[in-house]
Amino acid sequence: MDLRTCGLQRIHQASMALVGLVMLPAAALAQGLGVASVGATGGLTIPSAYVLEQGDMALSLGNYQDPKLGTFNTKQNYSLGFGLLPGVELFGRFAEYTSRQAVSPGAPNIRGISDISANFKWQLPIELQGVPKLAVGVTDISGGAAFFKSKYAVASDEVGPLRWSLGYARGDARRGGAKVLDGVFGGAEFKLGSSRATLLAETDGTQQHAGLRYYSEALPSLGDAQLVGTLQRSFGATTLAGRSANATSVNVSLVVPLGTADKARQTRTDAAARPLPALDQAVAGAMVATAQDRLDGLARALRATGLDRVRVGMLGNELVVEYENYRYLHNEADALGIVLGLAAEAAPTGTTRINALTRKAGLEVLETSVDVAAYRSFLRDGDAARVKNTLGFGLLPGYDDTAVQWAAGEAGAGRRQTWLRVEVKPLLNYTLGTEFGAFDYSLAANVRSTASLWKGAQVYADVVQRITNSSNIDPGRVFASSRQRNGLKTLALQQSFWLAPRLFTSVGAGKFDHDRLGAEGESILFLPWNADTVHFKGSYLRRLDDALSRTTEAYAGSYRLRFSPETWVEAGYQQYTDRSTGPSVVLTRWFGDVAVQLFARKGGNNTFVGLELNLPLTPRQGMAAGPVQLTGTPRYAQSIRTRLTNGGNTGNFVDNGAVRPVDLNYKPEVEMLNSGRIAPADIKGQIQRLRESFYLYARDQID
Numbered sequence: 001m002d003l004r005t006c007g008l009q010r011i012h013q014a015s016m017a018l019v020g021l022v023m024l025p026a027a028a029l030a031q032g033l034g035v036a037s038v039g040a041t042g043g044l045t046i047p048s049a050y051v052l053e054q055g056d057m058a059l060s061l062g063n064y065q066d067p068k069l070g071t072f073n074t075k076q077n078y079s080l081g082f083g084l085l086p087g088v089e090l091f092g093r094f095a096e097y098t099s100r101q102a103v104s105p106g107a108p109n110i111r112g113i114s115d116i117s118a119n120f121k122w123q124l125p126i127e128l129q130g131v132p133k134l135a136v137g138v139t140d141i142s143g144g145a146a147f148f149k150s151k152y153a154v155a156s157d158e159v160g161p162l163r164w165s166l167g168y169a170r171g172d173a174r175r176g177g178a179k180v181l182d183g184v185f186g187g188a189e190f191k192l193g194s195s196r197a198t199l200l201a202e203t204d205g206t207q208q209h210a211g212l213r214y215y216s217e218a219l220p221s222l223g224d225a226q227l228v229g230t231l232q233r234s235f236g237a238t239t240l241a242g243r244s245a246n247a248t249s250v251n252v253s254l255v256v257p258l259g260t261a262d263k264a265r266q267t268r269t270d271a272a273a274r275p276l277p278a279l280d281q282a283v284a285g286a287m288v289a290t291a292q293d294r295l296d297g298l299a300r301a302l303r304a305t306g307l308d309r310v311r312v313g314m315l316g317n318e319l320v321v322e323y324e325n326y327r328y329l330h331n332e333a334d335a336l337g338i339v340l341g342l343a344a345e346a347a348p349t350g351t352t353r354i355n356a357l358t359r360k361a362g363l364e365v366l367e368t369s370v371d372v373a374a375y376r377s378f379l380r381d382g383d384a385a386r387v388k389n390t391l392g393f394g395l396l397p398g399y400d401d402t403a404v405q406w407a408a409g410e411a412g413a414g415r416r417q418t419w420l421r422v423e424v425k426p427l428l429n430y431t432l433g434t435e436f437g438a439f440d441y442s443l444a445a446n447v448r449s450t451a452s453l454w455k456g457a458q459v460y461a462d463v464v465q466r467i468t469n470s471s472n473i474d475p476g477r478v479f480a481s482s483r484q485r486n487g488l489k490t491l492a493l494q495q496s497f498w499l500a501p502r503l504f505t506s507v508g509a510g511k512f513d514h515d516r517l518g519a520e521g522e523s524i525l526f527l528p529w530n531a532d533t534v535h536f537k538g539s540y541l542r543r544l545d546d547a548l549s550r551t552t553e554a555y556a557g558s559y560r561l562r563f564s565p566e567t568w569v570e571a572g573y574q575q576y577t578d579r580s581t582g583p584s585v586v587l588t589r590w591f592g593d594v595a596v597q598l599f600a601r602k603g604g605n606n607t608f609v610g611l612e613l614n615l616p617l618t619p620r621q622g623m624a625a626g627p628v629q630l631t632g633t634p635r636y637a638q639s640i641r642t643r644l645t646n647g648g649n650t651g652n653f654v655d656n657g658a659v660r661p662v663d664l665n666y667k668p669e670v671e672m673l674n675s676g677r678i679a680p681a682d683i684k685g686q687i688q689r690l691r692e693s694f695y696l697y698a699r700d701q702i703d
Contacts, residue, residue, distance in 0.1 A: 031215065032215040032226050032228060032255065033048075033050055033052065033058075033228075033255065034189075034213055034215075034228050034230060034251075034253060035058050035060040035079060035081065035228070035251065035253040036048075037062055037064040037077050037249075037251060038093075038119070038139055038148070038150075038180070038181055039077070039079045039081070039091045039093030039117070039119045039139060039148075040081070040089070040091055040119050040121050040137060041058070041081070041089065041121070042165065043165060043187040043189060043200050043202045043209075044064075044187070044200055044202055044209045044211045044230065044232045044251075045064065045066075045181075045202070045204045045209055045232075046154075046165065046167070046181070046185045046186070046187055046202055046204050047121060047135075047137055047154055047165075047167070048133075048135075048154060048156040048163075048165040049123060049133035049134055049135035049154045049155055049156035049165060049167075050123070050133060050135075050156055051083060051087055051088065051089040051121055051122075051123045051135065052081055052082065052089040052255070053083050053257070054083045054084070054085060054086050054591075055083055055257060055258050055591040055592070056083045056255055056256065056257055056258070057080070057081065057082050057083075057255070057256045057257075057258050057591075057594075058079070058080070058081040058082075058091075058253055058255045058256075059079070059080055059253065059256070060077070060079045060080075060251060060252065060253040060254075061076070061077065061078050061079075061251070061252055062076075062077045062230070062249060062250060062251030062252065063075045063076060063077070063249050063250060063251075064077060064232065064249035064251065065077075065095075065097050065247075065249075066178065066180045066237075067234075067237050067238065067239050067245030067247070068178035068179075068180065068206070068238075068239060068240050069097055069113060069147070069178055069180065070112060070113075070239075071239070071245075072097045072098050072099045072111075072112045072113075073098070073099040073100075074096055074097065074098050074099065074100065074112075074438075075096075075097055075249075076094075076095070076096040076097075076438075077093065077094075077095055077251075078093070078094045078096075079091050079092065079093040079094070080092050081119075082589075082596050084589055084596065084598075085589070086125075087123040087124070087125055088120075088121070088122055088123075089120075089121050090118065090119070090120055090598075091118070091119040091120075091121075092116070092117070092118050092119075092611060092640065093116070093117050093118070093119060093148075094115070094116050094432060094433055095113060095114075095115050095117070095147070095148070096113075096114050096433070096438045097112045097113040097114075098110055098111060098112035098113065098114055098438070099111045099112055100437075100438070110435045110436075113147050114433040114434070114435075114438055115140075115147050115148070115433060116432060116433045116640070116642060117140040117141065117147075117148055118140070118141045119137065119138065119139045119140065119141070120137055120138050120141060121135055121136070121137035122135060122136055122137065123135040124136070132155040132156055132157035133155065133156045133157060134153070134154075134155050135153070135154050135155075135156075136151075136152070136153045136154075137151070137152055137153075137154070138150070138152075139151075139152075139181065147180075148180050148181070149171065149172035150169050150170065150171040150172065150179070150180070150181040150182065151169065152167050152168065152170070152181065152185075153167055153168055154166065154167030154168075154185075155167065161190055161191040162188060162189070162190050162191075163188070163189040163190075164186070164187070164188045164189075165185075165186055165187055165188075165202075166184075166185075166186040167184075167185055167186065168183065168184055168185070169181045169182055169183065169185060169205065170182065178240060179206075180204075181204060181205065182205050182206070183205035183206070184203075184205055185202070185203060185204050185205045186202060186203060187200060187202025187203065187209075188200070188201055189213070196214060196215045196216065196217070197212060197213065197214045197215075198212070198213045198214075198215075199211075199212060199213075200212070200213055200230075200232070207234055207235065207236045207237040207238070208234070208235040208236050209232050209233065209234050209235065210233055210235065211230055211231055211232030211233065212230070212231050212232075213228065213229070213230045213231075214228070214229045215227075215228050216228070222254070222256065223256055223257065224256075224257055225254050225255060225256040225257070226254070226255045227252070227253070227254055228252070228254075228255065229250070229251075229252050229253075230250065230251040230252075230253075231248070231249075232248070232249055232250070232251070233246065233247075233248050233249075234246050234247055234249075258591030258592050258594040259590075259591040259594075260592060260689075262384075262687070262688040263688075265688040265689060265691075265692045266382045266688050266692075268692070269382065269688075269691060269692045269695050270382060272695070273695040274695075274699055275380070276345070276379060276380055276699075276702070278380075279376060279377065279380065290348075291314070291348035291349070292407060292408065292411075294346050294347065294348045295312050295313070295314075295346075295348065295407035295412075296407065296409070296410070296411045298312050298343060298346035298347075298411070299311075299312050299407065299410060299411035299412075300410075300411075301342050301346065301698070301701035302321070302323060302338070302339065302342060303417070303625070304701055305327075305338050305342075305624075305697055305698050305701065306327040306328075306621070306622075306623075306624030306625055307323045307324065307325055307327065307335060307338070307339070307625060308323070308324040308325070308416065308417050308418050308625035309322065309323060309324040309359060309362070309415070309416055309417075310322070310323050310414065311323075311407075311412055311413065311414030312343075312406070312407050312411050312412065313404040313405050313406035313407050313412055314348070314351075314404070314405045314407075315355070315403060315404045315405070317350055317351055317352050317353075318351065318352060318353045318354070318355055318369075319343055319347050319348070319351045319353070319354045319355065319372075320355045320357065320404050321339055321343050321354065321355070321356050321357065322357045322359060322414060323335070323339055323356070323357070323358065323359065324359045324360060324361075324362075324625075325358070326418065326421055326622075326629060326631065327621060327622050327623065327624055327625065327629075328620065328621060328622070328693070328697070329616060329618050329622060329631060329632070329633075329634035330593045330616045330618070330620045330634065331593050331674065331677070331686070331689070332358060332366070332674040332677070332678070333674075333682075333683065333686040333689050333690055334620065334621075334689070334693040334697070335358070335693075336356060336358065336368060336690060336693075337689060337690030337691060337692070337694045337698075338693055338694055338697055338698040339356045340354060340356055340368070340370060340375060340690060340694070341375075341379055341690070341691070341693075341694030341695075341698055341699075342694070342698050342701060343356065344370075344372050344375040344379065345376065345379070345702055346702075347372050351372050352371065352372060353369050353370065353371055353372060354369060354370055354372055354375070355367060355368075355369045356368045356369070360496075360671065360672045361452045361455070361456055361457065361458050361496065361672070362452060362454070362455040362456065363455055363456040363496055363497065363498075363672070364498075365672055365673060365678065366393070366394070366678050367392075367393065367394040368391065368392070368393055368683060369391070369392040369393075370390050370391050370392070371387070371390035374386045374387045374389075374390045375387050375390075378687075378691065379694065382688070382691060384687045384688060387687065388684055388687060391680070391683065391684060393679075393680040393683060416452075417625040417627070418628075418629045419451060419627050420449060420450070420451050420627070420628050420629070421449070421450045421628075421629045421630075421631060422447065422448070422449050422450075422628060422629070422630050422631070423447070423448040423450070423631050423632065423633055424445060424446070424448075424630070424631075424632060424633075425445075425446050425448075425617060425632065425633035425636055426443065426444070426446070426617070426636070427443070427444040427445070427446050427464065427484055428441060428442070428443050428444075428638060429441065429442045429482040429483075429484060429656075430442070430482075431472075431479055431482070431654050432640065434654060436472050436478050436479070437470065437472050439470070440469075440470040440472040440473055440479050440482075441469060441470050441473070442466065442468075442469035442470075442473045442482050442483045442484045443466075443467045443468050443469065443484070444464050444465060444466045444467055444484035444486075445464070445465050445467060446462055446463070446464050446489070447462070447463045447464075447465070448460055448461070448462050448463075449461050449463075453493075456495055456497050457493065457495050457496075458493075458494045458496075459491075459492070459493050459494070460490070460491075460492060460494065460666065461488065461490060461491045461492075462488070462489040462490035462491075462665070463487070463488055463489065464484060464486055464487060464489045465486055466483070466484045466485070466486050469483055469484070479654070481656065482656060485514055487514060488511070488514070489512075489513065489514050490510065490511060490512050490665050491510050491511045492508045492509060492510030492511065492512065492665065493508060493509060493510055494506060494507070494508035494666045495507055495508070496668060496672055499523070502525060502526040502527075502528060503523060503524070503525050503526075504523070504524045504526070504668070504672075504673065505521065505522070505523040505524075506521060506522055506666065506668035506672065507519065507520070507521030508520055508521065508665070508666050512539075512541055512665055513541060515543055515544070515545075516541040516542060516543045516544075517541070517542055517544065518539060518540045518541035518542055518552075519539070519540055520537075520538065520539035520540070520541075520662075520664050520665065520666070521537065521538065521539075521664075522535065522536065522537035522664060522668050522669075523536045523537070524668070524669070524673070530562070531562045531679040531680075531681060532559065532560060532561055532562055533559075533560045533562075533676070534557075534559055534560070535556070535557070535558045535559075535560060535572070536555075536556070536557050537555065537556055537662055537664060538553075538554060538555030538662055539552070539553070539554050539555075539662050539664065540552075540553050541553075552577055553575065553579070554574070554575055554576060554577045554660075554661070554662035555574065555575050555662060556572055556573070556574040556584070556661060556662050557572050557573055557574075558570050558571060558572025558573075558584070559571060559572060560676075564681070565590070565677065565679065565682045565685045566589060566590045566591070566685075567587075567588070567589055567590075568586075568587070568588040568590075568676075569585065569586070569587050569588075570586045570588070571583070571584070571585045571586075572584055574601070574603075574661055574662070576601070576603045576658075576659050576660055576661060576662075577657065577660045577661075577662070577663075578603065578657050578658055578659065578660065580603030580604035580606065580658075580659060581603060581604070582601070582602035582603045582604065582659075583601075583602055584599065584600065584601040584602070584661065585599070585600050586598070586599045587599075590677075593615065593616050594613070594614065594615045595613075595614040595615075595675070596611065596612075596613060596614075597613075597639075598610075598611055599611075599612065599639075599641075601659050601661060602659070603659035604659075606643060606655075606658055606659050607643070607644040608641045608642065608643050608658070609641065609642060610639055610640050610641025610642060611639065611641075612639035612640075613638055613639070614635055614636070614637045614675075615636055616632070616633070616634050616635060617632045617633050617636040618631055618632025618633060619632070621696075621697055634670060634675070635667070635670045635675055643655070643658075
């Protein structure tokens with residue numbers, strides 16, 4: 001029987017199964033998507049034409065293994081996927097099918113497959129009635145070992161309680177001796193009555209599978225994430241030798257929406273908030289208090305929310321509020337929403353606008369203004385259209401604060417409450433899927449203490465304490481160079497300033513990387529005609545020892561093209577820390593307060609590609625301003641990368657020092673500029689978040 005006849009028979013069988021299932025009583029399919037063992041949204045082992053929603057992240061783990069790849073003691077699949085763009089999903093997968101044995105220290109320890117791969121799927125933008133979803137994809141995009149490489153096209157649709165998929169794949173058996181997704185594949189998923197469980201049946205082209213899947217409700221405690229659990233059994237599975245190898249396996253996935261839609265924020269705020277007094281009642285009540293009383297009350301309320309260096313005053317008939325925020329570290333929009341909301345409600349009679357001035361280390365970094373009447377209405381009805389039209393912005397305010405009539409006493413003093421900020425964050429060095437171990441790591445805690453000195457100046461110190469590491473990272477072992485070092489890592493003085501109204505610069509000097517002296521810095525030019533920016537950064541570190549003084553010099557120049565507040569592409573040229581030079585390009589996608597970056601960097605003959613995940617590791621509302629303020633990190637970054645191999649560079653070896661970009665110890669964008677999100681479009685795009693943060697953290701300050 002040729003392939004064409006076999007394919008037609010399987011299509012006919014799938015069609016008959018589809019007709020039979022559709023005849024059953026109709027019910028809505030459980031909402032959600034499962035993650036197949038291949039590392040893509042789909043059924044048990046096969047991909048479907050559905051993709052993760054834009055901004056969704058899926059984490060999955062399971063123990064299914066295709067028996068054609070061999071027989072091993074350890075069978076593990078881990079995958080991490082993102083809905084990067086509409087209709088586009090990207091998954092990273094780590095498969096560990098091995099029988100590792102105890103070996104001598106430093107000796108290779110692998111029998112089987114320990115593989116990192118990337119999978120891509122694109123859902124075609126075809127929206128026609130009666131036409132199923134169509135997608136094309138590729139598994140195991142890599143330049144080294146390719147154990148799971150396959151290209152496929154698939155169609156999927158839903159009919160009542162049934163979701164079906166049918167596709168064709170061409171596998172590549174250049175490595176591993178077997179094709180794991182090859183030929184005609186298809187499957188169906190059927191909802192069981194009114195439950196959130198489904199039955200699945202499918203073929204991957206060589207064997208059949210059946211399973212049971214359960215989709216949980218959205219879990220508010222996990223950011224409205226959905227938990228998906230799957231139990232499956234293979235039928236007709238054989239090894240390459242033809243022996244039966246049917247097996248039972250499980251898979252658990254967590255699908256997390258990284259961002260929150262404006263409509264969802266508005267609905268959630270309206271449902272949970274204690275309403276404000278009607279506008280006519282508020283105006284009537286405002287006549288009782290004097291302007292000074294209102295300014296005093298506003299300053300007290302702002303300090304009560306945990307903000308620092310609060311100062312309020314009047315500039316004609318406009319209210320001016322200055323503040324520093326080190327409490328709401330996910331996003332400066334949270335603090336801004338508190339300030340604008342309280343200022344609008346407490347503004348003295350006759351005030352037309354609010355000017356909120358955001359400072360960091362005493363340095364002006366952002367001014368936001370809004371019409372008082374429009375903002376008060378927005379707080380009550382959530383209609384953002386009018387208030388958006390009255391918003392004004394500035395990168396560097398440049399106003400003369402001597403012209404402001406600051407309130408008397410504490411309200412106009414702007415006194416500093418926090419003298420020392422202590423930030424705790426993890427440090428993780430690791431290797432994944434090597435010949436020596438599945439996962440080798442060194443974990444430490446970094447404690448940073450920061451004190452502001454004068455305007456724009458800060459002194460900071462990093463102390464590292466190692467927590468634990470795997471045996472392969474012990475001294476003398478194969479990955480000993482990745483072991484975290486204890487002690488004082490950094491002690492430096494950092495000065496930030498505006499060289500010009502649109503040119504921000506921050507430079508630092510001191511001790512870095514435990515035993516090096518040097519300097520580092522970054523300049524950011526905000527272009528006057530759009531929200532794009534130009535970046536220059538570099539570091540010069542000199543290591544002093546008894547025999548030889550060694551230097552590390554790294555620099556980068558880049559242009560950041562902002563397609564939208566959520567999508568950036570930054571391209572430039574770098575000298576890396578290993579002194580190699582070459583171009584780099586980074587795609588950044590923001591989903592709420594989480595950023596996903598895809599990067600490619602070329603240095604000399606080496607090209608590395610990878611993914612970096614940036615997220616806040618601190619509560620949305622942290623510790624209030626006080627003499628000592630303890631915080632988490634507003635921006636924790638962890639990346640995974642791989643070397644692209646070619647004819648002249650065939651080894652994908654672990655080389656932690658190769659093609660590493662300049663990594664500033666003090667990151668001005670993170671510390672001072674809200675991780676680069678201070679453009680007018682950034683604030684306007686979070687208008688519902690401003691309202692939400694007011695009701696979450698400041699509503700109780702109003703009687």
